[in-house]
Amino acid sequence: MKYIYLLVLGLAVIKVRCHVTDRVKNSENSEGLTTQLPVGDKGAQIGVKDGEKHEPHKTVKGSDSSVYLDDVLFSLKSQNWTAEEEPCLNQIKLLLYSLQNFTLWAVWDWDAQASEPQGLLFANRYQLGNFDQCMGAPWASTHKELKTKYCLAEIVLERTDKAVRKRVEKPYYPYESALDYIEHRPPHSRPLNELTWGACVPAACAPGTVERLLGVMLARSHLGAAGMRANISVTEPCQSSDDEMEYDELFYAFLQNSLDLLKMKKDGIEVFYGIRFLTICLIVLDHQIGIYNSGPISDGFTSDQFTSLSLIGIKHTVPHSVRYNAMIFSQQEVQSPLGLLILHDDLFVDTFFLLSGFLVVTNIANMKRLPNPLLMILKRYVRLMVAFAVVIFYVCAVFPYTGTGPLWNRAVAHDTEQCRKNWWLNLLMVSNYVDTENICIVVSWYIPCDFHFFVITILVYYVYRRLPTLGITMATILTAAAVVLPGIINYIYQLSAVQLFTFEFVMNPRGNEEFHVTYIKSHTRFAAYLVGFYSGHLFVTYSKNGNLNRIKQKWSVLGTCAALLLMLVVMVFGSTFLWRSYHPLEGAVYAALNRPAWACGVALLVLCCSFGNVPIVKSFLSWYPWVPLSRLSYGLYxxxxxxxxxxxxxxxxxxHNDYFEILNSSIGIIFWGCIGALLLWLFAEAPANKLLAICLRSKPINTVAVEPAPTSITTNVNAVATSSGHLHGNLPDTIHFSSKF
Structure with missing residues (x-):
């Protein structure tokens, strides 16, 4: 028995040695081989260079992934390909065969894209893969035959079972059809049947070929299991590592003009209200939330339903049954304290209109002789337009060169193309009325509105100083029209009582009806400006003798509390229109009164702080660090x-949609935006305004009360500086409140 065991052990050792020897021989014989297509396939030797030595490849045939790749290959071969598509087909075949052999370049390219969409049911629309991996292969410069490009495809999934769409009673019932879940879409949420897919493909592939390749891959994913039909389109140019944007004439002209601006110097510092800078900070935060949610986020479901309350809105035109289903999971969030406070925060813009009107009248009311209104309008135009023109120039000339990425060309197209097309409308101050679907810089609608308000107000006030009765009549008619018109337009067009910041709006503000009809039009936003003008006139009337202590502290505190309460009620009540039953007449009344009511609250707050003593609020808004920061508000805007x-x-x-990260990003935007605003002020605004003042000045001006300051339309009030040291010694003796914004 002992010898039998020894004999078996010896045979086993001999077998193992033979097996090892065979493997070594096979390994030696395989040295110098590279991936080759099976005999009969065109382009079998693509990627092989004479004299090159390649490492042996690991074969993965027989695995599940190999079965998947074989299936993709079979489907591609079975399709009809044109002669123009043959080079792309050969490259794709080589890629798939090389991938089966685990060749580095093929694994690199395939690994750069998602083989199938993930997280779609959680509203993860953007399947971008790895853009930099596709564009930056280490061998890109040495092996041109392996060149790839990155393409974005837009995909819309459609069900093919032709099922009758029925009311969804339980949108999250786990045993329902996933097709019903994907098809069901509440009015305020993003669609689940649409996705953007990034593909890393051979450079020889045309857009149509990319569409067919993605269609094959999608059909073999879990989304293709139910037989969903995919409408795939590649409409944007694909990106390649060899694509470099050539600097055009606009780019170099911008740099040249920047050097010219460096020759000019800033002459002084102006003081602004603290509320100005805090308000622009809140607007920055709002826009950060909106634009962030319009971009690629992995948890769009959470953003729509629970956290991104600013995007929730239900239009009154939606059928009651659909609206009811949406309210099942949205009304609770909309009625939360946070939702009520942020859903109608577009009222912050009306704060700037109020401040602008307030400061205009305080500048001109004490003038014994009113300057030529045309010169005042010219100064105002230069005040608003110089920095704005520089920013438009930057967007047209430089902005496209400042970034890269899967979605970058699309983002640039949404801004640069419109500005290159309609920059002249902005310069003419008519961009909020002409071709508003292609407005250059969406938020710039504020600028023509402010300019229109200034022109109309100055002209009417000029008539008032010449013919008081006629001036008062014109002002009365103008005020009534400013208040009534928004309500009438809202009722005629059956619009929502408030602007709905839905997902569709943040994705494409230029395509929103309310945005064009009421939100950006001067004739629907004038009321807040007039409230500021009248409250400013009230301030001038009761401060002529220099005595500002007219209200006792208790009344000024009560007035401040009433102002804050009025502002809170206006904002919260407007948010309720997003979930409760809609009545056209009620909506029209609110649309007419909400903005002037908000402005009245801000005006009351300002007057209480000016004529009384509100210890905490007044000291906070008068905190000296707000002075230089608020001066940069327009540039930050x-x-x-x-x-x-x-x-x-x-x-x-x-x-991932994290609101702490959004807040952190907003702080960074405010910081860098202020840096940009400072550069605009130093190199554009201050020099241009000073130059205009020199050109228009016929003789020295001894007091600012006679002529507006050259850098802004201002009012001067005596103030005691709270600073000390070197900075204090360089401050002016008066505080200038600019009304530019």
Missing amino acids: LTHTILITRNVFITRNPQ
Whole structure:
């Protein structure tokens, strides 16, 4: 028995040695081989160079992934290909065969894209893969035959079973059909049957070939299991590592003009209200939330239903049954304290209209002789337009060169093309009325509105100073029209009582009806400006003798509390229109009164702080650090959406929607936006305004009360500086409140 065991052990050792020897021989014989297509396939030797030595490849045939790749190959071969598509087909075949052999370049390319969509049911629309991996292969410069490009495809999934669409009673019933879940879409949420898929494909592939390849891959994914039909389109040019944007004449002209601006110097510092800077910060935060949610996020479901309350809105035109189903999971969130406070925060813009009207009248009311209104309008135009023109120039000439990424070209197209087309409308101050579907810089609608208000107000006030009765009559008619018109337009067009910041709106504000009809039009936003003008006139009337202590502290505190309460009620009541039953007449009344009512609250707050003593509020808003920051508010307004857009659309992968991160990003936007605003002020605004003042000045001006300051339309009130040290020694003796914004 002992010898038998020894004999078996010896035979086993001999067998193992033979097996090892065979493997070594096979390994030696395989040295120098590269991936080859099976005999009969065209392009079998693509990627092989004479004299090159390649490492042996690991064969993965027989695995589940190999079965998947074989299936893709079979489907591609069975289709009819044109002669123009043959090079792409050969490259794809080589890619798939090389992938089966686990060749590095093929695994690299395939790994750069998602083989199938993930997280679609959680509203993860953007399947971007790895853009940089596709564009930056280490051998891109040495092996041109392996060149790839990155293409974006838009896909819309449609069910093919022709099932009758029925009312969804339980949108989250786990045993229902996933097709019903994908098809069901509440009015405020993003669609689940649409996705953007990034593909890393051979450079020889045309858009139509990419569409067919993605169709094959999608059909073999879990989304193709139910037989959903995919409408795939590649409409944007694909990106390649060899694509470099050539600097055009606009780019170099911008740099040249920047050097010219460096020759000019800033002459002084102006003081602004603290509320101005805090308000623009809140607007930056709102826009950060909106633009961030319009970009690629991985948890769009959570954003729509629970966290991104600013995007929730239900139009009154939606059938009651559909609206009811949406309210099942949205009304609770909309009625939350946070939702009620942020859903109608577009009222912050009316704060700027009020401040502008307030400060205009305080500048001109004490003038014994009113200057030529045309010169005042010219100064106002230069005040608003110089920095705005520089930003438009930047968007047209430089902005496209400041980023890259899967979605970057799309983001640039949404801004640069419109500005290159309609920049002249902005310069003419008519961009909020002419071709508003292609408005250059969406938030710029504010600028022509402010300019229109100034022109009309100055002309009417000029008539009032000459013919008081006629001036009062014109002002009365103008005020009544400013209040009534928004309500009438709202009722005629059956619009929502408030602007709905839905997912469709943040994705494409230029395509929203309310945005064009009421939100950006001067004749529907004038009321808040007039409230500011009248409250400013009241301030001038009761402060002529220099005595500002007219209200006792208790009454000023009560007045401040009433102002804050009025503002809170207006904002919260407007948010309720997003979920409760809609009545056209009630909506029209609210549309007419909500903005002037908000402005009245801000005006009451300002007057209580001016004529009384409100210890906490007044000291906070008068805190000296707000002075230089608020001076940069206009520049921050012009630049912040450009910075946000770049941050959002250079991303390579969907981001998790975290509101602390959004707040953190907003702080960064405010910081860099202020830096940009400072540069605009130093190199554009201050020099241009100073130059205009020199050109128009016929003789020295001894007091600012006679002529508006050259850099802005201002009012001067005595103030005691709270600073000390070197900075204090360089401050002016008076505080200038600019009404530019």
